[in-house]
Amino acid sequence: MKCRRCREPAIIELRRHNAGFCRDCFVRHCREQVRRAIDEFSMMQPGEHVLVAVSGGKDSLGLWHLLRELGYDADGLYVGLGIGDYSESSASYARAFAHEHGAQLLEIDLVDTYGFDIPEGSLAARRVPCSACGLSKRHVFNEAAMTHGYDVLATGHNLDDEAAVLFGNVLRWQTEYLGRQHPVLPAAPGFVRKVKPLIRLGERELAAYCVVHGIDYIVEECPMAEGNRHLGYKEALNAIEERSPGTKAAFVSTFLERVHSRFVDEATGVRDDLRPCTTCGSPTPPSAAGVCAFCRIRARATGATIPVTAS
Ligand code: Q46
Numbered sequence: 001m002k003c004r005r006c007r008e009p010a011i012i013e014l015r016r017h018n019a020g021f022c023r024d025c026f027v028r029h030c031r032e033q034v035r036r037a038i039d040e041f042s043m044m045q046p047g048e049h050v051l052v053a054v055s056g057g058k059d060s061l062g063l064w065h066l067l068r069e070l071g072y073d074a075d076g077l078y079v080g081l082g083i084g085d086y087s088e089s090s091a092s093y094a095r096a097f098a099h100e101h102g103a104q105l106l107e108i109d110l111v112d113t114y115g116f117d118i119p120e121g122s123l124a125a126r127r128v129p130c131s132a133c134g135l136s137k138r139h140v141f142n143e144a145a146m147t148h149g150y151d152v153l154a155t156g157h158n159l160d161d162e163a164a165v166l167f168g169n170v171l172r173w174q175t176e177y178l179g180r181q182h183p184v185l186p187a188a189p190g191f192v193r194k195v196k197p198l199i200r201l202g203e204r205e206l207a208a209y210c211v212v213h214g215i216d217y218i219v220e221e222c223p224m225a226e227g228n229r230h231l232g233y234k235e236a237l238n239a240i241e242e243r244s245p246g247t248k249a250a251f252v253s254t255f256l257e258r259v260h261s262r263f264v265d266e267a268t269g270v271r272d273d274l275r276p277c278t279t280c281g282s283p284t285p286p287s288a289a290g291v292c293a294f295c296r297i298r299a300r301a302t303g304a305t306i307p308v309t310a311s
C-alpha cells in the first residue's frame, strides 16, 4: 500500500479514511486532525496556558506531544490514584516524557493531598472503581487547573472513547449526559474550560503516533478497569466498525452536528442550579445537600466528619 499523499510506502492503513500514510504524512495527518478539532470547536487560542491531564498512556502523552508540536504552551498534570504498581509505573512514563521534552509536569497524589486512594474510595463509597475514579479525577483536574490559573484543561479522550460514551448514553437515553457530551465545555463559575482535542483521532492512530515518535507509554490496562461498561461498548462498536469503517466517526460527528443541541438546555439547566460545596467550594447539585460527591467519597474513605446527609 502506498501513502495517499506522497505515494511512498505506507506504514499505516486507516480504513475509515480509505487511505494509507507514510511516516511523515501520518504525523502530518494527526497534527491536522488535532488542529481541525481545535479550530472547529474553538477549543483554545494560541498563547493560552493549557494543562493536559496525563495518565502515562498513549492518548494523553500523544496529546501532550501534539499540542506542544502545534505550538501550545502546555503543561502536564499527573494525578496519583494509588492503584498499586499500575500507578507507580504510569507515573514513571509521565515523568520520563516531561524530562525528555523539557516539559513541566504538575503532580498531585490523591493519598498525600486528600487522604485516600481509589481502591479505598470505591470500597467506602460502594461505587465501582471507575465511577469513584472518574469522579475523583474530574474533581482534582478541575481544582488543579483553577488553583494554578490555567485557561483550559485538555484531556486525551479519543474518537473511540467518545463513541463508546455516546453509545452508552444513547442506549440508556441519558439526556442530561448527552447535553454535556461535547468536545468543549465552556468555563463557568467554579469550572475551568475543558476540551478534548483528540476527538478526530482513533486509538490505533494514537498508538502509532507514539510509536513513530518513540514516546514510551504504559501498555498494561488498569487492573481496576474490570466491570467498566465502556469496554463492552468499545468491543461492540469495534465489531460494527470492522464491517463498515467510518461508522464510529459518523456516529460522533453527526451527533455533534445534528443532535447535541437538542439536549443542551437540560444540561445547562443542571449546571445553572449548582451551588458551591460547603466543604470544598466545588459546584454541586442542590440534591447533594450541600456536599459534593468527591467530598462525600473522601469523608467515607477517611472517616472524616463532614455534614453528610445525602448519598
Ligand atoms: S484509571 Fe480509574 Fe481508568 Fe482505572 S479505575 Fe477505571 S477510571 S480504568 S481510565
Ligand code: ZN
Pocket (backbone or CB within 6 Å): 277, 278, 279, 280, 281, 282, 291, 292, 293, 294, 295, 296
Ligand atoms: Zn466538595
